[in-house]
Amino acid sequence: MISTGTEGGKREGSTYVPALGLRVLTPLYDRAVALTTRERRFRGALIAQAVTRPELDILDLGCGTGSLTIGIKRREPSTRIVGVDGDPEVLRIATRKAAAAEVLLAFDCALAHELPYAGASFDRVVSSLFFHHLTWQSKQQAAAEAYRVLRPGGELHVADWGRPSGPTMRALFLIVQALDGVATTRDNVAGRLPELFVAAGFEQVVQEGHVDTSLGTIALYRARRPE
Template sequence: MATGQDTLWEKFIQPLFGFLIDREALKELSDSIDWETESDRLKNPDLIYPEYYKSQNFHGIKGGYLNSSAAVTYDPITKHALPPNENWNREAVIKAVTGNPLKIIDLGCGTGSTTIMLKQAFPNAEVVGLDLSPQMLVMAEYKTQLERLNVQWLHGLAEATSFDDSEFDLVTASLLFHETPTAISQAVLKEGFRLLKPGGQVIILDGHQKTLRNTTWLTDIFEEPYIEEYAKGSVDAWLGKAGFTQVLTEDVWWTNQLSTGVKSISNL
């Protein structure tokens, strides 16, 4: 992965997004939030940030997601970075849901875009969004207040939650695995398997691994520290290793993929 000065991100993507994004509106939004107070309110005081997370910059932002700048800019950047349309990609998660889940957890929820869509699609479900960044959770909560939705936002590790075994009907993770080392991605799936009730479903939306392997310039653009490692792997294989059956991965346009699996009763 290219790092430092003169990356494609700094030379092309940042200036392009700077043209597309209303910086004054973002500043007004950021200034309207007491980030320290709100982050502290949502923060788990006992959580110790893992080295893979706190030591890296993501998307060219110093300090990664542990700052308000990342939280404010994530949505407008992602809006333009997920062709052909961000909502079209995230709606693939909703369309893949089987049955009518009553308890859902969205791991690595970020600013809650997919989490909110899940709550809107399944209004009677108890929906939980979990993320390592309290700042991202502040933005997620802000968005749910605007939509007048009831979602539980939790600060925690996707690979080691505090929930009981077999507590959820549906586990999702959107655009998480390309931002974690392979060992952590596998640990998240193992945790997801533990959290699911027998017959429960897991849905993973992320970058298209085959495309990323064949278009290495994409890994340079977005300055993702683990994306090359992710591209070399197989979410299908990781799901199988975690114990899931009925594993299937489908294309979501050419840049993303959607992987699903089931916690079969016969696996228990």
């Protein structure tokens, strides 16, 4: 099910970056991620750190084609999970995948700086490969929204491009920067996401680990909204 909270999901003049940089590449997104990111490893690690008990209310921020959303629901069917993304096209793919996987999921079309949820609605906000699509200012707005929709004591869990583990990882990341742009990716590669989360009010901000891939280093972060 897709509900379009924000018409079309995009804004005139914004730095909106589609799933694979260029809209025409969106249908190839899942294949590209599977081939280049050691997807099972990083998604598995993110799910393991985020889904620590049954019956959680979870938001998948920038859910794209729904791979993480579906993975969480399959791993822990008692979760109530919603995926949100600004691109109705990518959400149509997510909806088809959820139906094929026989999992009942809700997907909402909305932008990360104005999430259509009441404050303190979720126990977890999870997000994979999303923050590097945003400028620093948009990252700040998205982090503030994640904080707002989390319950006190709730947690943000993020897997995204982070500080490279070495020069080879830095060089490989140039491919991502060519596709998705330097303006939105440079904060990631500078390792600034923890600083972003602290500035938004989160506590206990830690990098849990990283996964080296053929496109660079994916970092796994955890942050907590204070009680």
